[in-house]
Amino acid sequence: MTFRNSAWILAxxxxxxxxxxxxxxxxxxxxxxxALEKHGxxxxxxxxxxxxxAGFMLANRQSGPELTLSTSYTLAAGxxxxxxxxxxxxxxxxxxxxxxxxxxxxxxxxxxxxxxLPNNFYDLRTRISQPILRPEIKINxxxxxxxxxxxxxxxxxxERNIIRDVKKAYYQYIQAGDMISILRQALTVLDEGxxxxxxxxxxxxxxxxxxxxxxxxxxxxxxxxxxxxNQRLNARAFFNYLTxxxxxxxxxxxxxxxxxxxASFTDSIRTEEINSLEKGLAIQRLALDxxxxxxxxxxxxxxxxxxxxFNFKWGGYLxxxxxxxxxxxxxKKNKYRKEEILAGMKAASEKKxxxxxxxxxxxxxxxxQMASAVDQYHSYSPILNMSQRYYWEILRRYKEGQATPAExxxxxxxxxxxxxxxxxxxxxxxxxxxxxxxxxxxQ
Numbered sequence: 347m348t349f350r351n352s353a354w355i356l357a358x359x360x361x362x363x364x365x366x367x368x369x370x371x372x373x374x375x376x377x378x379x380x381a382l383e384k385h386g387x388x389x390x391x392x393x394x395x396x397x398x399x400a401g402f403m404l405a406n407r408q409s410g411p412e413l414t415l416s417t418s419y420t421l422a423a424g425x426x427x428x429x430x431x432x433x434x435x436x437x438x439x440x441x442x443x444x445x446x447x448x449x450x451x452x453x454x455x456x457x458x459x460x461x462x463l464p465n466n467f468y469d470l471r472t473r474i475s476q477p478i479l480r481p482e483i484k485i486n487x488x489x490x491x492x493x494x495x496x497x498x499x500x501x502x503x504x505e506r507n508i509i510r511d512v513k514k515a516y517y518q519y520i521q522a523g524d525m526i527s528i529l530r531q532a533l534t535v536l537d538e539g540x541x542x543x544x545x546x547x548x549x550x551x552x553x554x555x556x557x558x559x560x561x562x563x564x565x566x567x568x569x570x571x572x573x574x575x576n577q578r579l580n581a582r583a584f585f586n587y588l589t590x591x592x593x594x595x596x597x598x599x600x601x602x603x604x605x606x607x608x609a610s611f612t613d614s615i616r617t618e619e620i621n622s623l624e625k626g627l628a629i630q631r632l633a634l635d636x637x638x639x640x641x642x643x644x645x646x647x648x649x650x651x652x653x654x655x656f657n658f659k660w661g662g663y664l665x666x667x668x669x670x671x672x673x674x675x676x677x678k679k680n681k682y683r684k685e686e687i688l689a690g691m692k693a694a695s696e697k698k699x700x701x702x703x704x705x706x707x708x709x710x711x712x713x714x715q716m717a718s719a720v721d722q723y724h725s726y727s728p729i730l731n732m733s734q735r736y737y738w739e740i741l742r743r744y745k746e747g748q749a750t751p752a753e754x755x756x757x758x759x760x761x762x763x764x765x766x767x768x769x770x771x772x773x774x775x776x777x778x779x780x781x782x783x784x785x786x787x788x789q
Contacts, residue, residue, distance in 0.1 A: 373598040374516055377589050381512045382505060384590025391501035398497045402490040408483045410476075417470040422463030430458040464656070471652025471665075479645035485636045489629055496625040502618045506784045508588065513780035515585040520599045521773035522578035525766060529571045532762040536564050539754055542745055551747045559751040563759065602772060605720050606779035608713065614787040615705040623698040630691045637687065640680040644671040709785045716778035719771045726768035733760040 382388055433455045440452035477483065540560050546552035583593045646669045655661030673680075737757040743749040 373600065374513065377516065377585075377597075378509055378512050380589045380591070381508050385508055385588065387504050387508065388501070391497070391504050395494065395497045395501065398490065398494045402487070402494055405483070405487040405490040408477070408486065409480070412475045414473050414475070415471075416473065417468065419468045420464050420466075422461060422465040422467075424461075424463075426462045427459045428462070430460055433457045466658075467654070467656050468658060469652065469654040471650045471654075473648055473650050475646065475648045477644075477646045479643060481639045481642050481644075482636055485632050485639075489632045492625055492629045492632065496622055496629070499618050499622040499625065503622070506616065506618070510780050510784035512585070512588050513783075514777050515581060515588055516597070516599070517602075517773045517776045517780070519578060519581035519585055519597055520601055521769060522574055522581050523599060524601050524769050524773075525574040526571055526578065528762060528765045528769060529567050529574060532758060533564060533567050533571070535758055535761075536560055536567070536755070539741070539744075539751075539758070540564070542741075543751060546745075546747065552751075556751045559755050563755045567762070602776060605723060605772065606716065606775055608717055608720065611713065611779075611782050612786055613709070615702070615709055616785055616787050619701055619705065620698060623694060623701060627691060627694050627698070630687055630694065634684060634687045634691070637680055637684045640673055640676075645669070705785060709782065712778050712781045712785060716775050716782060719775035719778060723768055723771035723775060726764050726771065730761065730764040730768060733757070733764050737761055 434457060436455045440454060443452045444450055540557060543552060543557045543560060547554055547556065582595075582597055585597060586593050586595050648667055648669065650663075650665040652665075653660055653662045737754075737760070740749050740753050740757040744751070744754045
């Protein structure tokens with residue numbers, strides 16, 4: 347295929363930029379959806395959100411009653427005991443009663459040794475516990491709620507980064523394919539030059555050594571094609587990794603023909619990162635509020651329904667009570683916990699302010715880099731046009747024996763270099779556009 351034929355094909359593509367851009371965007375949108383559905387980081391974030399929601403439900407249940415069933419059974423031998431003179435106390439009375447009644451109805455008793463350790467003793471009870479005054483329950487519930495919002499913001503940031511990476515990998519893949527096309531087109535033109543040179547040699551117009559310069563350039567371009575093909579394979583593997591597909595899967599890719607519009611991007615930076623830092627500050631404020639309630643009393647109630655006795659006999663009982671705890675002194679641990687939280691809040695506040703400035707700086711840098719790439723692309727258009735005209739002039743003179751092979755090769759090299767540089771600028775502008783999209787606020 348000659349350069350003129352390639353130019354006609356490019357001209358036909360340029361006639362339908364809208365169709366090409368729409369097909370391009372539809373394909374890219376499909377791949378982004380696949381990445382957001384299959385990427386491991388998204389699944390991780392979903393699991394972490396579920397974890398935070400479960401933690402919130404747990405905190406929400408701390409204020410309700412609890413019902414527990416517990417039992418204990420003990421066997422004991424030895425240990426401390428106490429002597430109880432039961433026989434000495436009751437036997438005289440029993441003897442007197444037997445004498446009065448002239449019967450033996452009243453028994454005799456032995457003195458007893460009572461063990462302190464209960465032997466063959468059980469205690470079976472059901473306990474109902476109900477917190478009444480527990481300030482940490484409400485604060486912990488609020489903290490858990492903030493953690494859900496924080497994790498959701500983390501997921502949004504991960505999604506933005508994945509979308510950016512997918513777009514960049516997609517553009518890098520297409521860029522490598524276009525580089526291969528440009529280099530192969532240059533090889534086709536050199537093949538035509540080699541054919542013309544062979545004809546000149548056969549007609550005695552050129553020396554056999556004239557073909558060596560062309561063959562050297564062909565070898566150089568073949569090496570560049572090989573490198574570009576490897577670059578394309580690497581870009582495909584990374585892109586398929588991002589979208590959760592096998593490494594060797596093909597990619598629906600259409601070469602870009604238009605440049606991004608710098609005016610379409612706002613100066614409003616994204617809010618997820620700032621909001622996540624604000625959520626972190628809110629959690630620390632709640633933790634500080636909890637520490638400030640250190641001396642607040644804690645009140646709870648419990649009711650035990652059960653049975654306890656020796657030898658598995660029934661001994662039902664009901665026991666109800668209130669428990670009041672008032673912290674008085676904890677060796678200044680509460681004081682240092684508050685100082686720790688306050689220091690963390692100060693650091694988080696500084697980080698929040700710095701993050702806003704950093705995001706603004708990144709956005710401006712990305713915009714300037716995109717504008718520079720767009721300018722570079724436009725600057726190569728006249729260079730490419732002049733290089734093409736110069737090549738056709740040299741080719742005409744070369745066929746007439748008035749130009750050397752080195753001049754022909756140099757003229758073609760200028761075209762190839764301009765095409766490659768313009769191709770790099772084109773996709774660099776779209777890569778920067780993807781970075782800008784990940785930095786600006788979603789409309």
